[in-house]
Amino acid sequence: MPNDVQSTSCWLEQAAAGNSEAWKRLVQAYSRRVYGLLLNQCHDPDLAQELTQDTFVKVVKALAVDSKKTPDARYREQGRFEPWLFRVAMNGLRDEMRRRKRQARPTDFNGQNALVLSRKTAPDDRPGGVGEDPAQAALREEWLAWLKRAVAGLPEEDRNVLYLRHTAQLSFKEIAETLDQPLGTVLARGHRALAKLRKLAKAPQSV
Amino acid sequence: MTTPAMDSENKTLLAQLDVALAPATPPSNLESTVLDATRDLLPALQPPAPVAGRIGVSWRKHAWAAAALLAISSVGVGATMSWLAWRDTLSEKANKTEALAKHPHGVAGDPHDRKMQSVGTGGPSASWQDTHVLSSDYTLIEALEQIELCLSVVFQPETQSDGNVDFWAPMSLEMESLDHAVNEEESWDASSDDLWVL
Numbered sequence: 001m002p003n004d005v006q007s008t009s010c011w012l013e014q015a016a017a018g019n020s021e022a023w024k025r026l027v028q029a030y031s032r033r034v035y036g037l038l039l040n041q042c043h044d045p046d047l048a049q050e051l052t053q054d055t056f057v058k059v060v061k062a063l064a065v066d067s068k069k070t071p072d073a074r075y076r077e078q079g080r081f082e083p084w085l086f087r088v089a090m091n092g093l094r095d096e097m098r099r100r101k102r103q104a105r106p107t108d109f110n111g112q113n114a115l116v117l118s119r120k121t122a123p124d125d126r127p128g129g130v131g132e133d134p135a136q137a138a139l140r141e142e143w144l145a146w147l148k149r150a151v152a153g154l155p156e157e158d159r160n161v162l163y164l165r166h167t168a169q170l171s172f173k174e175i176a177e178t179l180d181q182p183l184g185t186v187l188a189r190g191h192r193a194l195a196k197l198r199k200l201a202k203a204p205q206s207v
Numbered sequence: 208m209t210t211p212a213m214d215s216e217n218k219t220l221l222a223q224l225d226v227a228l229a230p231a232t233p234p235s236n237l238e239s240t241v242l243d244a245t246r247d248l249l250p251a252l253q254p255p256a257p258v259a260g261r262i263g264v265s266w267r268k269h270a271w272a273a274a275a276l277l278a279i280s281s282v283g284v285g286a287t288m289s290w291l292a293w294r295d296t297l298s299e300k301a302n303k304t305e306a307l308a309k310h311p312h313g314v315a316g317d318p319h320d321r322k323m324q325s326v327g328t329g330g331p332s333a334s335w336q337d338t339h340v341l342s343s344d345y346t347l348i349e350a351l352e353q354i355e356l357c358l359s360v361v362f363q364p365e366t367q368s369d370g371n372v373d374f375w376a377p378m379s380l381e382m383e384s385l386d387h388a389v390n391e392e393e394s395w396d397a398s399s400d401d402l403w404v405l
Binding site: 016032060195 | 216217223224225226227228231233236237238240241242244246247248249250252312354398
C-alpha cells in the first residue's frame with residue numbers, strides 16, 4: 001500500500017512510461033483491497049479474482065491509451081486514482097452480475113437466527129488476544145459472520161458505502177468520488193446503514 | 208439526534224465492521240496472475256531522449272529565435288531609414304514652402320521666379336541642391352530689396368524750387384556718417400543715375 005498519494009502518483013507516472021517495477025508495486029498495493037471489495041460483494045473467490053484481474057487490465061489499458069495520445073505528457077494522476085480504481089472494479093462487478101443475471105446477495109442469509117445468537121453473546125469490539133477464551137473467540141467469530149451477512153442484506157446503496165469504507169478503506173470524500181455522488185449523500189447513507197444494523201440487532205422478533 | 212449512547216454504539220459497531228469487512232486474504236497467486244495478464248499491455252518503456260536530440264531541439268529553437276530577432280531588426284532598421292528619408296523630404300518641402308512664402312510675387316509672372324524655376328527642377332520633387340540654390344537666390348534678392356528700401360528711406364528725393372531734386376537724410380536716423388555722406392552729396396543731380404545704379 002502506498003505511503004501517500006505522492007508515491008501513488010509517482011508509481012503511476014512511471015508505470016505509464018513503461019516501468020514494470022512501478023506497475024508491480026501498484027498491483028501489490030491495491031490488488032488485495034480490490035479483491036476483498038469484490039469478494040465481499042459477490043461471495044465468489046474465483047469471480048473476485050477474475051474481476052480483480054480485469055480491473056487491472058482496464059487500468060493498464062487506460063495508462064497505455066493515455067501514453068499514446070500524449071507521448072510527452074504521461075498519465076496525470078491528481079490524487080483520484082483510488083476512487084477511480086474501485087469504481088472500475090465495482091462497475092466490472094455490476095456488469096458481470098447483469099451478464100450472469102445473478103444477485104450478489106447471499107441466499108443463505110438468515111439475520112434473525114444470527115441476531116438471536118449475537119444478542120445473547122455479542123462480544124466487545126476489542127480484538128481477541130492471545131489468551132482469549134476459545135468459547136468467547138467462537139462467539140466473536142459468529143458475531144462477525146452475522147455482521148458481514150447483515151451488511152450484505154442492506155440495500156445496495158447503503159452497503160456499497162460500508163464496503164468502500166471498511167474494505168477498500170477509502171475516505172468518505174473518496175467514496176463520494178467513487179460513487180459519483182455528493183459527499184452529504186454518502187455520509188447520510190453511511191449513517192443510515194449503521195442505524196439499520198443497530199435496528200436489526202435490537203429487533204424484538206430477534207429476541 | 209445522536210445520543211452519547213448511540214455514539215458509543217456506533218463506535219463499537221464501526222470497529223466491528225472494520226474487522227468483519229476487512230479484505231479477505233487473497234489467493235497467493237493473485238498478484239502473479241494480474242501481472243501476467245497485464246505484462247503485454249504495459250506501455251513500452253520510453254527511453255530517455257538522446258542528448259543529440261535534445262541539442263537538436265535546442266538548436267532549432269535558437270535558430271527560430273535568431274531568425275525572429277533578425278526579422279525584427281530588419282523591420283526596425285527599414286522603418287528608421289524610411290522615417291529619416293520621409294523627414295528629409297518633409298524638411299525640403301518645408302524649406303521650399305517657406306522660401307516661396309517669403310517671396311510675395313509668386314512664381315508666375317515674375318522674371319526672377321521664372322529664372323529661379325529654371326534653376327531648379329521646378330516641381331515638388333526638387334532635390335536638396337535645387338532647394339539650396341533657390342534659398343540662396345532668395346536670400347540675395349531679399350538683401351537687395353532691403354538695401355533698396357533703406358536707400359529710398361534714407362535718401363528721400365525732394366524737388367527744389369529750381370526744379371532740381373535734392374536728397375536729404377532724415378535726422379531721426381541719427382547716423383552721422385550717413386549725414387556726412389548726404390551733405391557731401393547735396394549737389395548731386397537728381398537726373399544722375401549714379402544713385403539709382405547703386
